[in-house]
Amino acid sequence: xxxxxxxxxxxxxxxxxxxxxxxxxxxxxxxxxxxxxxxxxxxxxxxxxxxxxxxxxxxxxxxxxxxxxxxxxxxxxxxxxxxxxxxxxxxxxxxxxxxxxxxxxxxxxxxxxxxxxxxxxxxxxxxxxxxxxxxxxxxxxxxxxxxxxxxxxxxxxxxxxxxxxxxxxxxxxxxxxxxxxxxxxxxxxxxxxxxxxxxxxxxxxxxxxxxxxxxxxxxxxxxxxxxxxxxxxxxxxxxxxxxxxxxxxxxxxxxxxxxxxxxxxxx
Amino acid sequence: xxxxxxxxxxxxxxxxxxxxxxxxxxxxxxxxxxxxxxxxxxxxxxxxxxxxxxxxxxxxxxxxxxxxxxxxxxxxxxxxxxxxxxxxxxxxxxxxxxxxxxxxxxxxxxxxxxxxxxxxxxxxxxxxxxxxxxxxxxxxxxxxxxxxxxxxxxxxxxxxxxxxxxxxxxxxxxxxxxxxxxxxxxxxxxxxxxxxxxxxxxxxxxxxxxxxxxx
Numbered sequence: 001x002x003x004x005x006x007x008x009x010x011x012x013x014x015x016x017x018x019x020x021x022x023x024x025x026x027x028x029x030x031x032x033x034x035x036x037x038x039x040x041x042x043x044x045x046x047x048x049x050x051x052x053x054x055x056x057x058x059x060x061x062x063x064x065x066x067x068x069x070x071x072x073x074x075x076x077x078x079x080x081x082x083x084x085x086x087x088x089x090x091x092x093x094x095x096x097x098x099x100x101x102x103x104x105x106x107x108x109x110x111x112x113x114x115x116x117x118x119x120x121x122x123x124x125x126x127x128x129x130x131x132x133x134x135x136x137x138x139x140x141x142x143x144x145x146x147x148x149x150x151x152x153x154x155x156x157x158x159x160x161x162x163x164x165x166x167x168x169x170x171x172x173x174x175x176x177x178x179x180x181x182x183x184x185x186x187x188x189x190x191x192x193x194x195x196x197x198x199x200x201x202x203x204x205x206x207x208x209x210x211x212x213x214x215x216x217x218x219x220x221x222x223x224x225x226x227x228x229x230x231x232x233x234x235x236x237x238x239x240x241x242x243x244x245x246x247x248x249x250x251x252x253x254x255x256x257x258x259x260x261x262x263x264x265x266x267x
Numbered sequence: 268x269x270x271x272x273x274x275x276x277x278x279x280x281x282x283x284x285x286x287x288x289x290x291x292x293x294x295x296x297x298x299x300x301x302x303x304x305x306x307x308x309x310x311x312x313x314x315x316x317x318x319x320x321x322x323x324x325x326x327x328x329x330x331x332x333x334x335x336x337x338x339x340x341x342x343x344x345x346x347x348x349x350x351x352x353x354x355x356x357x358x359x360x361x362x363x364x365x366x367x368x369x370x371x372x373x374x375x376x377x378x379x380x381x382x383x384x385x386x387x388x389x390x391x392x393x394x395x396x397x398x399x400x401x402x403x404x405x406x407x408x409x410x411x412x413x414x415x416x417x418x419x420x421x422x423x424x425x426x427x428x429x430x431x432x433x434x435x436x437x438x439x440x441x442x443x444x445x446x447x448x449x450x451x452x453x454x455x456x457x458x459x460x461x462x463x464x465x466x467x468x469x470x471x472x473x474x475x476x477x478x479x480x481x482x
Contacts, residue, residue, distance in 0.1 A: 061355055061454040241476070242380055244468050248452035253443060255451075260442035 062178060062255060070180040074247050077185055081229075081236065089229035096230070103147040104227045108220075109159065110139050110146025115198035119162035123170050123265060128160035135159065162265075165194030169262045178251055186254040307426045307433040308398040311408045314343045315393055322388040329479070333382050340381060345427055345434035346374040352436065353449045357457050365462065372469050379476040393422075404428045 064070065093101065113136040120129035135151040142150045151157040168190050169175065176189030187195065205213040243249035321335045350366075350373040351358050358366065396409040408424040425437040425444075437446040456465040 061451055241383075242472075243452065244449070244465070244472050245452035245455050248455040249448055252448045252451035256443040256447060257441075263442075 062251065064178050064251070066177050066179055070178060071247060073180040073182050074186075074250070076182050077180070078246075080183070085225060085229050086233070086236075089226050090233060092226055093230040093233060098231075101227055101230050104223075105231060106139075106143075106149055107146045108224050108227070110136060110143070111220075114201045114203070115164065116160065116162050118201060119164055119167045119198075120160055122164075122167045123162070125160070125162070125265075128162070131157050131160055161261075163191075163194055164197040165191035165258070166262055166265060168194055169258075170265055175258075178255070186250055188255075188258070191258065305398055307406045308395055308408050310343070310433050311410070311424050311426070311435070312395045314339065315395075315410070319388060319393065322385055323390065329385060332385055336382055336385060337378060340378070343435055344377070345429055345436040346370065346377065348427060348429075348434075348436040349373065349377060349446060352446050353453055354457075355450045355454055357454065357462070361462065369462075369466060372466055372473065376469050376473040376476070379473045383476045401425065406433070 096104075113132055117129055117132040117136070120126075120132055134155075135157050138151040138155065138157070139146045139149055142148075152159070165188070173190055175191070179187050179189055179192055181187065181192065184192075184195070202217065204216060208216075239249055239253070240246055317339050318336060321332055321339065324332060327335075347370050350370040353373060354361070354369065361369065392413045394411050394413060396411065398406050398408045401407050405425070405427050408426065410422050410424070411419040412422060413419050420441055421439075423439040423442075424435050425439070426433040426435050428434075437444055439445070453465055456468060
């Protein structure tokens with residue numbers, strides 16, 4: 001009883017700054033305040049310097065334990081692009097005018113809305129999920145199966161990209177090693193798991209037999225890839241032009257892009 | 268940001284008043300430095316506008332424009348800091364002579380890369396937005412390239428204070444840091460093949476980029 005009473009007096013005077021405050025308490029308080037300030041200042045500094053990247057010579061380079069495998073896959077994809085994808089995309093671009101290819105791009109974007117919607121939902125981004133749902137409804141009907149984007153042009157509803165890799169990252173799952181896969185390109189373990197989960201949201205296999213859904217899925221992936229490449233014919237060439245080590249340039253570009261997407265979601 | 272829209276409380280005024288008082292208290296204790304200073308932003312704006320003007324002046328032969336542009340960009344970049352950061356932890360392993368060698372080659376490389384874009388400009392608008400502090404002596408200047416019918420591209424300049432003026436030591440395009448990207452490339456080349464190989468590769472790439480451009 002007396003003990004708690006004395007505590008009350010001590011804390012009470014310390015908090016209100018009453019006349020009973022001893023020199024010792026003052027010193028402790030001052031030290032605590034200084035520590036707090038130093039700590040918050042440090043945290044603020046670290047926070048500010050962290051994301052854009054610090055003016056430090058020892059800033060991060062990535063560990064790449066799967067590099068031997070990754071490098072082989074990277075060169076395989078490069079050859080595949082050089083000998084198949086890029087020539088096909090160039091030929092296709094010569095036949096189909098840009099507005100047509102942009103409409104096809106919008107069509108696929110619309111068709112792939114489920115993972116965007118679901119992952120915005122998983123991250124409790126209700127407004128973004130709602131926007132995605134509204135966009136799908138408007139663009140599928142008024143926008144003629146997604147070939148046009150009246151949701152944006154008339155209603156100002158912008159697309160909110162999201163995927164399972166980002167959802168996992170959002171909830172703190174570490175990204176794991178960098179992983180390059182044939183046909184799919186750069187990723188991390190986390191993003192590969194996410195990619196598979198997003199892929200499982202593609203509804204067709206749940207409604208038609210596998211010998212229909214499998215070729216349809218493959219066909220969709222191929223047309224999508226060719227169409228995308230045809231809209232970005234010199235994307236890769238621009239990277240190559242300025243790269244000293246192409247693998248490293250693509251790897252870092254991927255890592256920085258994903259980190260920036262995740263940062264934006266956490267803001 | 269949009270998620271916060273649902274959290275508007277009816278008692279908005281007292282809350283904002285409290286926040287204001289708190290902010291004022293923080294500023295008094297020196298917890299927050301308020302940046303009214305826009306010297307880095309103005310410097311970058313001036314430099315970029317000057318550079319774009321030269322690039323847009325298509326009547327002038329490429330060679331003349333190139334030398335003009337080189338003269339304009341030289342004083343605005345901190346090439347030494349760029350070189351140091353692009354090597355990351357490897358910088359410390361180098362001798363003074365190696366550092367100097369690398370800095371010279373890297374400077375030529377960055378200049379050639381920049382100048383090789385001299386014909387790429389086709390009238391896009393650049394908007395300068397704000398500058399934010401990255402700690403004492405470091406700021407970030409935010410800008411965007413606005414193109415009709417396309418998503419705007421954010422371009423940020425990172426500057427440090429050297430001899431009473433701001434100098435650019437990194438540029439981020441769509442939030443991807445150029446120096447960080449080279450840091451990863453250089454790290455791989457050094458780890459796999461050593462510093463001398465990096466120096467040779469960088470020289471070769473620079474010469475490739477410096478090849479004369481068609482007007």
